[in-house]
Amino acid sequence: MSEPLPGLVQAAAAAAQQGRWAEAEQLWRRVLAVDPRHPQALYSLGVHAFKRGQLAEAQAMLQAAHAAAPREPAVAISLAMVLREAGDAAGELRAIEASLVADPYFLPALVAKAACLQRLGKLRAAADVYRNALKVVPNESQWPPPLRAQLLEGRALVEKVGREMEAFLAERLGTRAAALSPAEAERWREAGAIMTGQSAPYPSVCSRLQVPRLPAIPFFDRAGFDWVPEVESRTEAIIAEMRAAMTEDATGFRPYIAYEAGVPVNQWQELNHSKRWSSYFLWQHGQPIAEHLARCPETARALEAVDMADIGGLCPNAMFSALAPHTRIPPHHGETNARLVVHLPLVVPDHCLYRVGYERRRWTVGELLIFDDSIEHEARNDSDELRVVLIFDIWNPLLSPAEREMMRALSAASAEFQLQA
Structure with missing residues (x-):
């Protein structure tokens, strides 16, 4: 007669929460004996194997967990971490993309994708992804501590690529800009700064009386x-x-x-x-x-x-x-x-x-x-x-x-x- 599944799951989760890893693994394996496709058991055992450095077992468990729960972004991003350690950059990117398909705003996946592209030397593509990640948490005080260092590095890369693009645009548009008046030239410099993320648009905002449809001329x-x-x-x-x-x-x-x-x-x-x-x-x-x-x-x-x-x-x-x-x-x-x-x-x-x-x-x-x-x-x-x-x-x-x-x-x-x- 099989063991009651809810009790085993509860006991395994409690053991893991209290740091009794060996006991938790035994309990998760008993869960799998009852339900071989149980997503939480597969995921937990995969994470435990990864912590022990057993990459092959971790990959097998997390791939099974992802197959059982394809809409869980945390499972896919954990698989990506294992594949990164295994040196499989293509597989890592596929797993990250799967995590983002499940949740396009999942911050760990956005940061992981940007970091992967950065390691591959695709700095401008990485900057685009970092820019999206920074939009998810625009307030620095709300950055998750485990991601803070990566987000700081990402913000610096976004600013660097933005400056490079601004210089590139200035070079390409230089001859046309020479035909502009000083006020027009300032406007198009601002347009380039907005496009490259060096500036934001600055609208007219009045604390008392706003006249609509007046242009915002600095x-x-x-x-x-x-x-x-x-x-x-x-x-x-x-x-x-x-x-x-x-x-x-x-x-x-x-x-x-x-x-x-x-x-x-x-x-x-x-x-x-x-x-x-x-x-x-x-x-x-x-x-x-x-x-x-x-x-x-x-x-x-x-x-x-x-x-x-x-x-x-x-x-x-x-x-x-x-x-x-x-x-x-x-x-x-x-x-x-x-x-x-x-x-x-x-x-x-x-x-x-x-x-x-x-x-x-x-x-x-x-x-x-x-x-x-x-x-x-x-x-x-x-x-x-x-x-x-x-x-x-x-x-x-x-x-x-x-x-x-x-x-x-x-x-x-x-x-x-x-x-x-």
């Missing part, structure tokens, strides 16, 4: 704004007023990030209520700061020449923005793409950098940067000195006058709704 050409020369011509006077404000009205420079207690601060935790990023407002949320404007008359006159955005409760804003040495403003998005943001650099030490989307720029004193801050952007001051820029809002020139009125009406209606009981 930086706008200064030549498109007739007030630019007037503002830039006042740079020295504006610098003098900024320095005077710092000396005579230092308390007017306040932390730009100032969330109240109980409000989620997300990426702003390090800078919340910190004077490492401080601002001296001339206009704030559409309201003039009369005392500060009176202290800075040349700056006020420069702003009068500008087509500043006027959206109730939101714009205009204008301020001196001071970033302390060795301080980074983390990647973030602005409130609306109906406006653009302008920087007039005033104090710019070396080792300062500004990024909007894919594009990176360095501030040059007296030369305006005009950009869409609804695109992810960040700033760095890696120097030992303070960096200061004048920041103000202007209308996005892609909006018509009628659309500006719609924007004002939409903002006002939203505020009115929020005030109703």
Whole structure:
């Protein structure tokens, strides 16, 4: 009379879990005596044989287990490991593919396939597979410890192959790129970076008011704004007023990030209520700061020449923005793409950098940067000195006058709704 199968399986699994390997093997063999095609028994005995270095027995057991349970990815990937040790690369790849047929997102199989291709010298094919593996677990903190070293190696290979492809594309497209304008050339460099995995697309994302169907243009050409020369011509006077404000009205420079207690601060935790990023407002949320404007008359006159955005409760804003040495403003998005943001650099030490989307720029004193801050952007001051820029809002020139009125009406209606009981 045969032994009851469920009890044997339970006992064998318990023995293995407790590290009693010899007892577990005996019990699994008794399971096979009852059911010669029992997948779990075949798989467990194959794994045990592999641990002992008995490759032929391990291969036979795992092949039988795979035949009995072809949709179990762990069985196929264990067979692949045995075949790799046996030096059968073709068989290893077949077993890995079988594991991925059972589950295309099975991370151990993706990593094993990439590593196998890498050993075979097929580095670009390996990079493609590693890229898929990294998509399965994009957050490094969630990487399984046994696969971490291989995933780090894989990520480095993906980046290396991406750089090689980027250089290859630049060489092939070089003559055509020469016919592009600077703005067009930047766009196609970004297209190549996205294709090769060196960059991601950067859409417009607004925290308050999104105008759909506006293109996400990181930086706008200064030549498109007739007030630019007037503002830039006042740079020295504006610098003098900024320095005077710092000396005579230092308390007017306040932390730009100032969330109240109980409000989620997300990426702003390090800078919340910190004077490492401080601002001296001339206009704030559409309201003039009369005392500060009176202290800075040349700056006020420069702003009068500008087509500043006027959206109730939101714009205009204008301020001196001071970033302390060795301080980074983390990647973030602005409130609306109906406006653009302008920087007039005033104090710019070396080792300062500004990024909007894919594009990176360095501030040059007296030369305006005009950009869409609804695109992810960040700033760095890696120097030992303070960096200061004048920041103000202007209308996005892609909006018509009628659309500006719609924007004002939409903002006002939203505020009115929020005030109703």
